[in-house]
Amino acid sequence: MTLPYTLAELMAVHAGRQIKDGEVAFIGTGLPMLGAMLAKRLHAPHAVMIYESGVIDARPKRTPISIGDACLVPDSAMLGGLVEAIGFLLQAGHVDLGFIGAAQIDIHGNINTSVIGEYHHPQVRLPGSGGANDIGSLAQRIVIMLAQDKRKFVEKLDYLTTPGYLWGKGARQEVGLPRGGPAKVITNLGIYGFDENLEMYLESYHPGITIEKIKENVSWDIKISPQVQETEPPTPEELRLLREEFDPQGIFLGGRE
Amino acid sequence: MNRIRKVSSKIISEQEAVETFVKDGTRLRSGGIAVRKPFALLNEVVRQRKKDITLLLSGFTEDGDILVGAGVVNKLEGSYFGLEALGLAHNYRRAYEQGIPQKILIEEYSNFGMTMRFMAAAMGLPFMPTKTHLGSDLVKYNVLREKKAHVLEDPFTGEKVMLLPACHADVALVHAQRCDADGNLQVWGQIGDDEWGCRAAKVVVAEVEEVVDESIIRRDPNRTILPGFMVDAIVIAPFGSHPYQCQGYYDLDLEFRKMYASMTKTREGFLQYLEDWIYGVDSHQEYLKKLGSERLERLKAKPYFSEPVNYGY
Numbered sequence: 001m002t003l004p005y006t007l008a009e010l011m012a013v014h015a016g017r018q019i020k021d022g023e024v025a026f027i028g029t030g031l032p033m034l035g036a037m038l039a040k041r042l043h044a045p046h047a048v049m050i051y052e053s054g055v056i057d058a059r060p061k062r063t064p065i066s067i068g069d070a071c072l073v074p075d076s077a078m079l080g081g082l083v084e085a086i087g088f089l090l091q092a093g094h095v096d097l098g099f100i101g102a103a104q105i106d107i108h109g110n111i112n113t114s115v116i117g118e119y120h121h122p123q124v125r126l127p128g129s130g131g132a133n134d135i136g137s138l139a140q141r142i143v144i145m146l147a148q149d150k151r152k153f154v155e156k157l158d159y160l161t162t163p164g165y166l167w168g169k170g171a172r173q174e175v176g177l178p179r180g181g182p183a184k185v186i187t188n189l190g191i192y193g194f195d196e197n198l199e200m201y202l203e204s205y206h207p208g209i210t211i212e213k214i215k216e217n218v219s220w221d222i223k224i225s226p227q228v229q230e231t232e233p234p235t236p237e238e239l240r241l242l243r244e245e246f247d248p249q250g251i252f253l254g255g256r257e
Numbered sequence: 258m259n260r261i262r263k264v265s266s267k268i269i270s271e272q273e274a275v276e277t278f279v280k281d282g283t284r285l286r287s288g289g290i291a292v293r294k295p296f297a298l299l300n301e302v303v304r305q306r307k308k309d310i311t312l313l314l315s316g317f318t319e320d321g322d323i324l325v326g327a328g329v330v331n332k333l334e335g336s337y338f339g340l341e342a343l344g345l346a347h348n349y350r351r352a353y354e355q356g357i358p359q360k361i362l363i364e365e366y367s368n369f370g371m372t373m374r375f376m377a378a379a380m381g382l383p384f385m386p387t388k389t390h391l392g393s394d395l396v397k398y399n400v401l402r403e404k405k406a407h408v409l410e411d412p413f414t415g416e417k418v419m420l421l422p423a424c425h426a427d428v429a430l431v432h433a434q435r436c437d438a439d440g441n442l443q444v445w446g447q448i449g450d451d452e453w454g455c456r457a458a459k460v461v462v463a464e465v466e467e468v469v470d471e472s473i474i475r476r477d478p479n480r481t482i483l484p485g486f487m488v489d490a491i492v493i494a495p496f497g498s499h500p501y502q503c504q505g506y507y508d509l510d511l512e513f514r515k516m517y518a519s520m521t522k523t524r525e526g527f528l529q530y531l532e533d534w535i536y537g538v539d540s541h542q543e544y545l546k547k548l549g550s551e552r553l554e555r556l557k558a559k560p561y562f563s564e565p566v567n568y569g570y
Contacts, residue, residue: 029341029342030342051447052290052368053290053291053292053447053448053449054447054448054449055447065341065342065509065511066291066292066341066342067290067291067341068289068290068291068292068447068449068502069291069292069502069509070292070446070447070502070503070504070508070509070558072447073446073447073504074561079445079446079447079448080448081372081447081448081449081450081451081452081453082290082315082368082369082372082448082449082450083372083376083452083453086368086369086372087369087372087373090369091369091387091388091389114365114394119394119398120398121354122353122354123354124345124350124354125338125349125350125353125354126339126345127337127338127339127345127346128335128336128337128338128339128365129336129337129365129366129367129368129370129395130315130316130336130337130339130367130368131336131337131367131368131369132367133336133367133369133370133389133390133393133395134367134368134369134370134389137388137389137390137391137393138388138389159394160392160393160394161393161394161395162393163391163392163393166392171392172392175391175392175417176388176391176392176408176416176417176418176419177388177391177392178388251342252342
């Protein structure tokens with residue numbers, strides 16, 4: 001089946017829809033940047049976008065390519081550095097949601113972005129925390145985004161870079177984390193939430209993707225919501241904005257078939 | 258501490274600055290998280306084939322990757338080692354995974370963790386408390402330090418906090434928009450961890466787009482991140498953070514960054530990059546010549562001025 005949009009576009013759209021109007025959102029590199037641009041233009045004009053290198057309430061005229069992009073600076077409300085963005089806003093609890101990528105994720109939404117394999121002699125050395133540990137530790141809730149396959153949805157992480165719900169109920173409090181935890185996981189196959197045991201379950205599968213396929217790409221027996229449904233497709237306006245205004249060069253969305 | 262230097266001018270060439278201040282084994286803090294990276298100085302560090310440098314920063318991208326690939330750096334303390342939207346950092350991977358050109362050791366923290374470590378050093382404190390790192394493997398593996406973090410129960414409330422040790426640097430490199438001849442250093446746009454990273458170092462070497470008259474700096478002192486008496490050397494390096502941006506001066510050179518990401522996929526490609534852009538050019542001036550005036554003109558920032566403010570009383 002050929003869809004009139006790509007799964008990367010669908011992910012960017014659903015990243016944007018996680019941001020509610022009036023919320024304070026901490027935006028990371030990649031698809032969340034496109035989501036933030038969509039949110040600000042369409043359904044969350046009063047959302048406050050924070051970028052890690054120190055931009056507070058950004059109103060960029062083009063999509064930033066990194067968290068430090070100079071295009072974030074003109075017309076922002078306040079500039080500082082990491083101390084302001086993370087220390088003053090995140091750590092003190094002023095940030096409603098943040099976005100994080102992942103190379104591996106487990107049933108409790110814990111994240112690995114550091115190594116694949118043994119820590120000192122890994123098969124693949126990945127970038128590491130960056131701001132992810134800070135965002136995952138300190139935002140009121142986080143949204144995790146990754147391309148899904150069985151090797152990424154693992155029973156045991158090779159390395160725990162950023163805490164999700166750790167081992168489950170009460171764990172974050174026990175280690176001293178002040179709040180937070182994952183709210184959603186958005187992949188190229190589906191969207192996931194967390195139940196009362198703080199375990200991941202499937203909320204929706206993307207158009208063209210079956211539940212069977214989802215199960216094949218999770219290495220534990222993933223729970224399926226009784227209300228599971230097909231993921232809502234992007235609107236024509238969302239697609240137009242992504243293609244014509246926010247990523248015309250396909251930097252984040254890649255080549256389109 | 259006597260801060261009066263026995264030199265007639267702090268303004269020196271990048272060759273002299275690196276020769277004088279960056280030694281083999283230096284704990285070197287380099288600047289800029291995704292913006293204003295001091296490439297004019299870093300390229301010179303590579304050109305002078307320094308060794309056994311410990312590199313300190315929150316977010317390493319091409320800067321750290323070049324120094325690792327060139328065999329200049331064998332230890333790093335930081336939090337991120339990649340090329341952002343352009344993918345993984347290949348030299349860094351080859352060094353860590355295969356020991357090419359040499360094995361590197363990394364002490365990992367988060368971005369905020371590194372900033373707090375610089376802040377502790379800058380303020381003369383042994384550590385800073387944070388509410389990050391708790392429950393993660395960031396504190397499980399220590400590589401360079403005997404102890405890299407400590408969980409403390411707050412003596413007042415019993416709440417758990419993470420203590421991270423001060424990160425001192427011998428030398429900090431930074432790219433700034435401007436300073437005066439004394440080195441009073443001004444930056445605008447995003448600050449990243451530059452303020453605290455520089456303040457954590459014994460010596461600061463600043464590369465700047467331009468040196469301006471003292472009155473320009475002193476009429477707008479809110480923009481100063483370091484007073485001149487803490488800046489030891491000034492290198493005039495227009496476009497010094499190419500291919501990265503410098504607010505008000507130039508945009509990023511995405512084509513160049515893509516070229517780097519693609520060339521460095523192989524060791525041979527990286528050696529070619531070194532030859533083309535660092536060893537094969539004698540100075541930052543030569544590097545700019547190689548880029549060509551047309552390309553630089555295209556990258557120049559469009560004007561977007563703020564209103565002057567009244568500092569009167």
